[in-house]
Amino acid sequence: MHTKSTISTLVLDGREFLVKRDDLIDPYLAGNKYRKLYTLLQTPSNRFDTIISYGGTQSNAMLAISAMCQKKGWKFIYYTKPISQTQKSQNFGNYFQACKLGMKHIEIPYDEYKNFINTIRLNLDERTFIIDQGGAVGEAREGLEVLAQEIKEANLETKVLATPSGTGTTALFLALALPQYKVYTTPCIGDVSYLKKQMQALCDIPSNLIILQPKKKYHFAKPYKEFYEIYKKTLDAGIEFDLLYAPSMWITLLEQTDEKVTYIHSGGVSGNPSMLSRYER
Numbered sequence: 448m449h450t451k452s453t454i455s456t457l458v459l460d461g462r463e464f465l466v467k468r469d470d471l472i473d474p475y476l477a478g479n480k481y482r483k484l485y486t487l488l489q490t491p492s493n494r495f496d497t498i499i500s501y502g503g504t505q506s507n508a509m510l511a512i513s514a515m516c517q518k519k520g521w522k523f524i525y526y527t528k529p530i531s532q533t534q535k536s537q538n539f540g541n542y543f544q545a546c547k548l549g550m551k552h553i554e555i556p557y558d559e560y561k562n563f564i565n566t567i568r569l570n571l572d573e574r575t576f577i578i579d580q581g582g583a584v585g586e587a588r589e590g591l592e593v594l595a596q597e598i599k600e601a602n603l604e605t606k607v608l609a610t611p612s613g614t615g616t617t618a619l620f621l622a623l624a625l626p627q628y629k630v631y632t633t634p635c636i637g638d639v640s641y642l643k644k645q646m647q648a649l650c651d652i653p654s655n656l657i658i659l660q661p662k663k664k665y666h667f668a669k670p671y672k673e674f675y676e677i678y679k680k681t682l683d684a685g686i687e688f689d690l691l692y693a694p695s696m697w698i699t700l701l702e703q704t705d706e707k708v709t710y711i712h713s714g715g716v717s718g719n720p721s722m723l724s725r726y727e728r
């Protein structure tokens with residue numbers, strides 16, 4: 448594991464960007480999920496014996512938690528809604544890798560799922576820790592402060608950063624830790640007002656955090672021609688990004704900004720084989 452990430456240069460349309468390579472930290476425990484799990488990773492192994500989480504079976508957080516639990520010797524139980532036989536038999540992608548890392552997957556019937564998730568906190572013993580969907584929101588701050596410190600120490604010639612948002616936790620805590628930098632983000636799940644609500648549930652949105660609105664409305668995890676095109680373009684320029692979050696961030700950056708930007712690679716490349724198989728179809 449390389450816990451301090453490096454910085455690469457990426458040229459797109461003749462414009463130069465810097466990329467903070469959080470994707471290279473570890474094959475499975477990388478990107479912002481590594482940053483968000485930082486506090487748990489620093490926790491002594493004997494503090495817990497089981498980690499519980501829930502959500503989708505293609506999730507990057509699920510894979511990162513699996514890798515963390517394998518490193519720490521913790522049992523990992525992951526609850527989802529029922530999944531297809533096709534997905535269970537796939538020998539690539541996040542679900543396959545997570546199972547290989549020891550994840551115990553439990554399917555909950557559709558009509559019981561919501562109730563079940565609402566009750567997992569009841570009767571919890573002190574050696575079990577629950578990570579809510581998307582990954583360790585409350586604990587994320589410390590890990591993002593470590594990232595902020597690395598950025599400061601790199602003495603970049605630009606004070607403009609960018610990273611895409613799901614819950615917005617990464618962009619928010621990064622902007623809070625670096626008030627002298629401008630942080631661009633864009634919503635990849637829901638619209639701008641949904642993202643603002645998610646962020647405001649954590650704390651006030653600082654003025655150095657700028658939310659760019661994509662020109663077109665995209666639905667999360669759907670394949671789009673322009674997403675594949677920008678994925679190819681960045682790959683040909685030398686760096687692979689994920690197919691769920693990064694495309695929208697790159698499109699809005701190219702369309703709506705003109706400064707020299709340092710893009711914080713948020714990882715997620717491990718989910719690409721399953722997305723690419725959908726693009727082929």
Ligand SMILES: *Cc1c(COP(=O)(O)O)cnc(C)c1O
Nearest residue numbers: 507612613614615617692713715
């Ligand atoms: C989880 C994830 C995000 C979103 O992070 P948030 O902190 O929820 O905004 C962005 N990019 C990738 C690749 C991710 O896996």
